[in-house]
Amino acid sequence: MYRRLIAPGALAASLLLAIPASAADFQPGASGIGDPYYPAYGNGGYDVSHYDLRLKYQPKTDQLEGTTTILASSTQDLSRFNLDFGLTASEVLVNGKKAKFAKSDVQELEVTPAAGLPKGTPFTVVVKYAGKPSDVKLWGFTSWQRTPDGGVAANEPEAAAWWFPSNDHPLDKATYDVSVAVPDGTQAISNGTLQSQSSKLGWTRFNWRSAHPQATYLSTLAVGKFDITTDKTEDGLPVVNAYSKDLGANEGAAKASVERTTEVAQWLESVYGKYPFEALGGYVPNVPSSFALETQTRPFYSPKQFANGANVSVVVHELAHQWYGDSVSVRGWKDIWINEGFARYAQWLWSEKEGEGTAQELADYTYAQHPADDAFWTVKPGDPGAENQFDAAVYDRGALAIQALRNKVGEKDFFAILKGWPKQHAYGNASVSDFEAYAEKVSGERLGSLFDTWLYEPSKPAASAVSDGSRAAQPKSWKRIAATNGVHSER
Secondary structure, three states: OOOOOOOHHHHHHHHHHHOOOOHHHOEEOOOOOOOOOOOOOOOOOEEEEEEEEEEEEEOOOOEEEEEEEEEEEEOOOEEEEEEEOOOEEEEEEEOOEEOEEEEEOOOEEEEEOOOOEOOOOEEEEEEEEEEOHHHOOEOOEOOEEEEOOEEEEOOOOOOHHHOOOEOOOOOOOEEEEEEEEEEOOOEEEEOOEEEEEEEEOOEEEEEEEEEEEEOHHHOOEEEEOEEEEEEEOOOOOEEEEEEEOOOHHHHHHHHHHHOOHHHHHHHHHHHHOOOOOOOEEEEEOOOOOOOEEOOOOOOEEOHHHHOOOOOHHHHHHHHHOOOEOOOEEEOOHHHOHHHHHHHHHHHHHHHHHHOOOOHHHHHHHHHHHOOOOOHHHHOOOOOOOHHHOOOHHHHHHHHHHHHHHHHHHOHHHHHHHHHHHHHHOOOOEEOHHHHHHHHHHHHOOOOHHHHHHHHHOOOOOOHHHOOOOOOOOOOOOHHHHHOOOOOOOOO
C-alpha cells in the first residue's frame, strides 16, 4: 500500500503507520467461531478459501494417511490459531516453515507459526497426519462409518475432523480439491466433479473438485467397491450415482430412488430456481446407519432409507438442501429451520405434484396429529436449542410455518420468495431473521406475528392460519414422508 506524499510531516506520519505491530499486538485466534449451540466448533482469527486434500486409504486396516493444504487469510494480528481435527498430526508448516503444534480440548489442534501473521495476510498451512478414523472418538462418538470394503465420512453437524483439519463451521465455506489413493479395484467417491483417475503400483488415485463454496460438514468421502452410473443433465451437468455392491435386498429400491435424482433436481429448479452447483448425484454405501445427509452435489443415503421399498421423497429432501442448506447455509446452528423446514416443504410440494396429497392436506393432517399438550409444540423451530436441532418439530412444525406463509401472502409472492431467497444469498450464509425480512420485502406485508406464532411460541397455534382444524384424512404420501423424519439425527 503506497501513496505519493510531498510534505515531510506527512511522510514521517506514514512511516510511523508502516511500523509493524509489536509482538504484544498479536493474539491467538479464538478456539471457537462463536456459535452458542456448539461453542467449540470452528475457530477465530482466519478465513479459509480453499482446502487441498491428498489422501491414501487402506480399507483393510482403516489406515488413512493425509496431507491437507489450507489456503487462508488472517482476520486479526494472529500469533496462534486452531484447527478442528481428531487424527494425529506429525508435522505442520505455515508459509513453508515448520510451526509448533499441540492438541487441546476435544478436537483442537493449536498451531503456532514461526512468526505472527498480520491482519489481512494470506497464508498457507500444510498438515501431515495419519490414523484410523473409526478409532477416533470426539464428544463420545465417531462420524466415520466402516463398511465391509471401506469407510465413509458423513454426519451433521460434524464430520470433517475425522479425515481432515479445518475451520469446522458453516460460516467458513471454501472450495475443495480431494485426491484419494485406494487399492486397485476400489473407488473413492467425493463431492463435485471427477477431474481425473490414474493407477500406479497397485493403487488408483481419484481426484475430485468442488468449485463452489462448501461447508466442512457437507464434504464427504466414501471408499469401497461401488456400482457407478453416470449421465448428464439437460444443461450438461455430470451426474454420478454410486451404490455399494453388497446392498443386498435394499439394492433395487435404492437404485429406483436415487436414479431419479436428475428428474427431481430439474423439478426443484421450477420451485427453488436454477440448480446452484457444478455436479449432481448421490451415493448409497453399505453402512449400518439409517440417516441421509445433503452432502454437497452428492447426497449420502443409508441403505435403511430404502428398507421398505423405493422412497423418492428422501431424494427430494436431500436435493432440496442443495438450495436451502448447501448454497445458502446457516449463519448459526440455531438457524436450522432454513435447512430442514424447506427441505420438508419440498417433500410436500412433490406430493402435491405427484397427486398424493397437496401441501395443504399434509399441513391439515400434520396439525391434527399433535394435540395441544403434545411436546411437539414446545420445540421452537426458529431456535430449537442444540438438543432439539433435529427434532421432528423442526421439520414438520417448520413446514407448517411455510404453509402458513403461503396462505398469508398468496401463491405469486410465496413462490417468488421460495425462488428468490436462494438467489439472494447464493453461496453464503443467512439467518432465520434474514429470511423473515426477505419475505416481508417481497410480499410487502408485515409477517412478524406469523413467524413468531409458528417458529417461536411454545404452544399450539390457532388452526386458522394453516388448517380448518378438522381431523384430515391421511394423504397417500404421508408414510413415505414420515419415514424420512430425523434423517439427520443419528450419530
